[in-house]
Amino acid sequence: MADEQHLTGPKWLPKFMRRPVVPVVRLQGTISVEQRPGRINIQTFAPVLKRAFAVKNAPAVAIVINSPGGSPVQSRLVSKLIRDLADEKGKEVLVFIEDVAASGGYFIAVAGDEIIADPSSIVGSIGVIYAGFGFEEAIEKIGVKRRLYTAGKNKSTLDPFLPEKAADVKRIKAFEGDIHEVFIDHVKAHRKGRLNGADDVLFTGEWWTGIRGLELGLIDALGDMHTVLRERYGKDVHLKPFTPKRPLFQMPRFGLGARLDGGTLTSEAMAAIEDRLHWSRFGL
Secondary structure, eight states: OOOGGGBOSOTTSOGGGOOBEEEEEEEESEEOSSOSTTEEOHHHHHHHHHHHHTOTTOSEEEEEEEEOOBOHHHHHHHHHHHHHHHHHHTOEEEEEEEEEEETHHHHHHTTSSEEEEOTTOEEEOOSOOOOOOOOHHHHHHTTOOOOOOOSSTTTTTTOTTSOOOHHHHHHHHHHHHHHHHHHHHHHHHHTTTTOOSOHHHHTSSOEEEHHHHHHHTSSSEEOOHHHHHHHHHOTTOEEEEEOOOOOSOOOOOOSTTBOTTSOBHHHHHHHHHHHHHHHHTTTO
8 A cells, every 4th residue: 555645635635535646658659750649759758758757646657668669869868758757756667568668669668667567578679770672673674773962972871772882781780889889788777787698698689578588687577557556556546647748730731642630641651661660570
Protein backbone atom coordinates (compact mmCIF):
# COMPACT_ATOMS: atom_id res chain seq x y z
CA MET A 1 0.00 0.00 0.00
CA ALA A 2 1.21 3.51 -0.84
CA ASP A 3 2.46 5.89 1.85
CA GLU A 4 0.25 8.74 3.04
CA GLN A 5 2.35 11.23 1.08
CA HIS A 6 1.51 9.46 -2.19
CA LEU A 7 -2.28 9.58 -1.82
CA THR A 8 -4.24 11.94 -4.05
CA GLY A 9 -7.25 14.06 -3.14
CA PRO A 10 -7.84 16.67 -0.41
CA LYS A 11 -6.14 15.78 2.88
CA TRP A 12 -9.37 16.34 4.79
CA LEU A 13 -10.83 13.28 3.07
CA PRO A 14 -10.46 9.96 4.93
CA LYS A 15 -7.49 7.90 3.80
CA PHE A 16 -9.71 5.18 2.35
CA MET A 17 -11.28 7.74 0.00
CA ARG A 18 -7.92 8.77 -1.44
CA ARG A 19 -5.72 6.63 -3.60
CA PRO A 20 -2.23 6.76 -5.15
CA VAL A 21 -1.87 7.87 -8.76
CA VAL A 22 0.82 6.78 -11.23
CA PRO A 23 1.16 8.76 -14.48
CA VAL A 24 1.54 6.56 -17.56
CA VAL A 25 3.22 7.66 -20.79
CA ARG A 26 3.01 5.29 -23.75
CA LEU A 27 5.85 5.51 -26.29
CA GLN A 28 4.68 3.44 -29.22
CA GLY A 29 5.99 3.44 -32.77
CA THR A 30 9.17 4.11 -34.67
CA ILE A 31 11.52 6.83 -33.45
CA SER A 32 11.73 9.64 -35.97
CA VAL A 33 11.97 13.42 -36.13
CA GLU A 34 8.86 13.32 -38.31
CA GLN A 35 5.75 14.32 -36.40
CA ARG A 36 2.92 11.98 -37.22
CA PRO A 37 0.89 9.33 -35.41
CA GLY A 38 2.98 6.28 -34.58
CA ARG A 39 6.23 8.25 -34.32
CA ILE A 40 8.27 9.01 -31.18
CA ASN A 41 10.33 12.19 -30.99
CA ILE A 42 11.33 14.86 -28.50
CA GLN A 43 9.07 17.57 -29.92
CA THR A 44 5.94 15.45 -29.58
CA PHE A 45 6.69 13.87 -26.23
CA ALA A 46 8.58 16.54 -24.27
CA PRO A 47 5.31 18.29 -23.25
CA VAL A 48 3.73 14.92 -22.41
CA LEU A 49 6.61 13.82 -20.20
CA LYS A 50 6.77 17.18 -18.43
CA ARG A 51 3.05 16.98 -17.56
CA ALA A 52 3.42 13.41 -16.32
CA PHE A 53 6.39 14.19 -14.07
CA ALA A 54 4.63 17.28 -12.71
CA VAL A 55 2.05 15.17 -10.82
CA LYS A 56 3.15 16.05 -7.30
CA ASN A 57 2.09 13.07 -5.19
CA ALA A 58 2.89 10.39 -7.73
CA PRO A 59 5.39 7.86 -6.30
CA ALA A 60 6.57 6.92 -9.79
CA VAL A 61 6.05 7.49 -13.49
CA ALA A 62 5.38 4.49 -15.72
CA ILE A 63 6.81 4.55 -19.25
CA VAL A 64 5.37 1.94 -21.60
CA ILE A 65 7.59 1.22 -24.60
CA ASN A 66 6.66 -0.57 -27.79
CA SER A 67 9.23 0.47 -30.37
CA PRO A 68 11.56 -1.20 -32.89
CA GLY A 69 13.88 1.83 -32.85
CA GLY A 70 14.76 4.54 -35.33
CA SER A 71 16.62 7.84 -35.03
CA PRO A 72 19.59 7.62 -32.63
CA VAL A 73 19.40 11.36 -31.94
CA GLN A 74 15.70 11.34 -31.04
CA SER A 75 16.26 8.21 -28.93
CA ARG A 76 18.96 9.93 -26.92
CA LEU A 77 16.98 13.16 -26.49
CA VAL A 78 13.87 11.35 -25.21
CA SER A 79 15.90 9.08 -22.94
CA LYS A 80 17.84 12.02 -21.50
CA LEU A 81 14.68 14.04 -20.86
CA ILE A 82 13.10 11.14 -18.96
CA ARG A 83 16.17 10.84 -16.73
CA ASP A 84 16.51 14.60 -16.25
CA LEU A 85 12.86 14.96 -15.22
CA ALA A 86 13.10 11.97 -12.88
CA ASP A 87 16.11 13.48 -11.11
CA GLU A 88 14.57 16.95 -10.99
CA LYS A 89 11.21 15.80 -9.60
CA GLY A 90 12.55 12.96 -7.45
CA LYS A 91 10.39 10.38 -9.20
CA GLU A 92 11.09 6.71 -9.75
CA VAL A 93 10.80 5.64 -13.38
CA LEU A 94 9.37 2.21 -14.11
CA VAL A 95 9.73 1.16 -17.74
CA PHE A 96 7.39 -1.54 -19.06
CA ILE A 97 8.25 -3.21 -22.36
CA GLU A 98 5.41 -4.66 -24.39
CA ASP A 99 6.14 -6.39 -27.72
CA VAL A 100 9.52 -4.82 -28.39
CA ALA A 101 12.04 -2.31 -27.07
CA ALA A 102 14.86 -2.78 -29.55
CA SER A 103 17.64 -0.54 -30.78
CA GLY A 104 16.45 3.04 -30.12
CA GLY A 105 13.51 1.66 -28.15
CA TYR A 106 15.93 -0.01 -25.75
CA PHE A 107 18.08 3.15 -25.70
CA ILE A 108 15.06 4.97 -24.24
CA ALA A 109 14.23 2.10 -21.87
CA VAL A 110 17.52 2.25 -19.98
CA ALA A 111 16.57 5.71 -18.67
CA GLY A 112 14.32 3.88 -16.21
CA ASP A 113 15.22 2.92 -12.67
CA GLU A 114 13.75 -0.48 -13.46
CA ILE A 115 12.91 -2.22 -16.73
CA ILE A 116 10.12 -4.79 -16.65
CA ALA A 117 9.21 -6.88 -19.69
CA ASP A 118 6.92 -9.69 -20.72
CA PRO A 119 8.70 -13.06 -20.98
CA SER A 120 8.11 -12.98 -24.75
CA SER A 121 9.07 -9.32 -25.27
CA ILE A 122 11.93 -8.54 -27.64
CA VAL A 123 14.75 -6.55 -26.02
CA GLY A 124 18.23 -5.41 -26.98
CA SER A 125 19.44 -4.96 -30.56
CA ILE A 126 22.22 -2.70 -29.30
CA GLY A 127 23.70 -1.80 -32.65
CA VAL A 128 23.44 0.57 -35.62
CA ILE A 129 22.10 -0.14 -39.09
CA TYR A 130 22.24 1.76 -42.36
CA ALA A 131 20.26 0.55 -45.37
CA GLY A 132 19.89 1.76 -48.93
CA PHE A 133 19.40 0.65 -52.54
CA GLY A 134 21.50 0.55 -55.69
CA PHE A 135 19.75 1.42 -58.96
CA GLU A 136 22.72 1.99 -61.27
CA GLU A 137 22.06 -1.14 -63.37
CA ALA A 138 18.33 -0.50 -63.52
CA ILE A 139 18.65 3.01 -64.94
CA GLU A 140 21.23 1.78 -67.46
CA LYS A 141 18.80 -0.86 -68.74
CA ILE A 142 16.02 1.64 -69.30
CA GLY A 143 18.35 4.16 -70.94
CA VAL A 144 18.51 6.81 -68.22
CA LYS A 145 21.72 8.77 -67.65
CA ARG A 146 22.61 10.15 -64.25
CA ARG A 147 23.88 13.76 -64.13
CA LEU A 148 25.29 14.78 -60.78
CA TYR A 149 27.34 17.87 -59.93
CA THR A 150 28.82 18.40 -56.49
CA ALA A 151 31.23 20.68 -54.66
CA GLY A 152 33.15 18.41 -52.31
CA LYS A 153 34.40 14.98 -53.33
CA ASN A 154 32.34 13.13 -50.70
CA LYS A 155 29.05 14.94 -51.25
CA SER A 156 27.59 12.03 -53.25
CA THR A 157 28.40 9.33 -50.70
CA LEU A 158 26.33 6.18 -51.44
CA ASP A 159 24.26 7.83 -54.16
CA PRO A 160 21.82 5.04 -55.12
CA PHE A 161 22.23 5.75 -58.85
CA LEU A 162 26.03 5.45 -58.86
CA PRO A 163 28.19 2.34 -58.33
CA GLU A 164 29.13 1.68 -54.70
CA LYS A 165 32.59 2.92 -53.71
CA ALA A 166 34.79 1.22 -51.13
CA ALA A 167 35.69 4.63 -49.66
CA ASP A 168 32.00 5.43 -49.15
CA VAL A 169 31.43 2.15 -47.31
CA LYS A 170 34.46 2.82 -45.10
CA ARG A 171 33.08 6.24 -44.13
CA ILE A 172 29.63 4.82 -43.35
CA LYS A 173 31.21 2.11 -41.19
CA ALA A 174 33.15 4.74 -39.24
CA PHE A 175 29.98 6.81 -38.86
CA GLU A 176 28.09 3.77 -37.55
CA GLY A 177 30.95 2.95 -35.20
CA ASP A 178 30.76 6.37 -33.55
CA ILE A 179 27.02 6.06 -32.97
CA HIS A 180 27.43 2.49 -31.70
CA GLU A 181 29.93 3.68 -29.08
CA VAL A 182 27.45 6.32 -27.87
CA PHE A 183 24.82 3.56 -27.54
CA ILE A 184 27.18 1.22 -25.68
CA ASP A 185 28.34 3.94 -23.28
CA HIS A 186 24.71 4.92 -22.60
CA VAL A 187 23.70 1.35 -21.74
CA LYS A 188 26.77 0.76 -19.56
CA ALA A 189 26.21 3.98 -17.65
CA HIS A 190 22.54 3.32 -16.91
CA ARG A 191 22.82 -0.45 -16.37
CA LYS A 192 26.04 -0.26 -14.36
CA GLY A 193 26.47 -3.28 -12.12
CA ARG A 194 23.48 -5.09 -13.65
CA LEU A 195 24.80 -6.36 -17.00
CA ASN A 196 25.68 -10.06 -17.01
CA GLY A 197 27.31 -10.53 -20.39
CA ALA A 198 30.53 -9.72 -22.22
CA ASP A 199 30.64 -6.86 -24.70
CA ASP A 200 30.91 -9.26 -27.63
CA VAL A 201 27.60 -10.78 -26.56
CA LEU A 202 25.58 -7.76 -25.46
CA PHE A 203 26.58 -5.21 -28.10
CA THR A 204 26.50 -7.15 -31.36
CA GLY A 205 23.06 -5.93 -32.42
CA GLU A 206 21.43 -9.22 -31.40
CA TRP A 207 18.07 -9.18 -29.66
CA TRP A 208 16.57 -11.54 -27.11
CA THR A 209 13.34 -12.49 -25.38
CA GLY A 210 12.48 -10.96 -22.05
CA ILE A 211 13.52 -14.23 -20.37
CA ARG A 212 17.01 -14.12 -21.86
CA GLY A 213 17.18 -10.35 -21.38
CA LEU A 214 16.67 -10.88 -17.65
CA GLU A 215 19.53 -13.37 -17.53
CA LEU A 216 21.80 -10.91 -19.34
CA GLY A 217 20.85 -8.03 -17.07
CA LEU A 218 19.23 -6.02 -19.85
CA ILE A 219 16.01 -5.89 -17.82
CA ASP A 220 15.24 -6.19 -14.11
CA ALA A 221 12.09 -8.30 -13.93
CA LEU A 222 9.36 -10.09 -15.84
CA GLY A 223 5.79 -8.86 -15.53
CA ASP A 224 3.16 -6.43 -16.77
CA MET A 225 2.31 -2.90 -15.77
CA HIS A 226 -1.07 -3.44 -14.14
CA THR A 227 0.07 -6.34 -11.97
CA VAL A 228 3.33 -4.69 -10.88
CA LEU A 229 1.77 -1.32 -10.02
CA ARG A 230 -1.06 -2.90 -8.04
CA GLU A 231 1.41 -5.03 -6.10
CA ARG A 232 3.53 -1.98 -5.24
CA TYR A 233 0.93 0.73 -4.68
CA GLY A 234 -2.24 -1.17 -3.82
CA LYS A 235 -5.20 -2.48 -5.76
CA ASP A 236 -6.80 0.99 -5.81
CA VAL A 237 -3.89 2.65 -7.61
CA HIS A 238 -5.07 5.01 -10.34
CA LEU A 239 -3.15 4.80 -13.62
CA LYS A 240 -3.43 8.20 -15.26
CA PRO A 241 -2.52 8.23 -18.97
CA PHE A 242 -0.74 11.22 -20.52
CA THR A 243 -0.87 11.53 -24.31
CA PRO A 244 0.13 14.14 -26.91
CA LYS A 245 -2.42 16.89 -27.33
CA ARG A 246 -4.01 17.13 -30.75
CA PRO A 247 -3.89 20.55 -32.43
CA LEU A 248 -7.27 22.27 -32.57
CA PHE A 249 -6.77 23.37 -36.15
CA GLN A 250 -4.69 22.13 -39.07
CA MET A 251 -4.32 24.08 -42.28
CA PRO A 252 -5.55 22.11 -45.33
CA ARG A 253 -3.29 21.49 -48.30
CA PHE A 254 -4.46 21.15 -51.85
CA GLY A 255 -3.02 19.55 -54.93
CA LEU A 256 -2.36 16.10 -56.35
CA GLY A 257 -2.55 13.50 -53.61
CA ALA A 258 -3.26 16.09 -50.92
CA ARG A 259 -5.30 15.33 -47.83
CA LEU A 260 -7.24 17.70 -45.66
CA ASP A 261 -5.13 16.82 -42.61
CA GLY A 262 -2.04 18.30 -44.26
CA GLY A 263 -0.45 15.08 -45.48
CA THR A 264 -0.25 13.49 -48.91
CA LEU A 265 -1.08 10.03 -50.08
CA THR A 266 2.52 9.57 -51.24
CA SER A 267 4.05 10.65 -47.92
CA GLU A 268 1.61 8.44 -46.01
CA ALA A 269 2.52 5.45 -48.19
CA MET A 270 6.25 6.02 -47.75
CA ALA A 271 5.84 6.41 -43.99
CA ALA A 272 3.85 3.17 -43.85
CA ILE A 273 6.57 1.31 -45.79
CA GLU A 274 9.30 2.71 -43.54
CA ASP A 275 7.38 1.69 -40.41
CA ARG A 276 6.70 -1.77 -41.83
CA LEU A 277 10.42 -2.31 -42.46
CA HIS A 278 11.31 -1.36 -38.88
CA TRP A 279 8.73 -3.69 -37.34
CA SER A 280 9.26 -6.61 -39.74
CA ARG A 281 12.88 -7.03 -38.58
CA PHE A 282 11.44 -8.45 -35.37
CA GLY A 283 8.68 -10.53 -36.94
CA LEU A 284 5.98 -8.02 -35.94
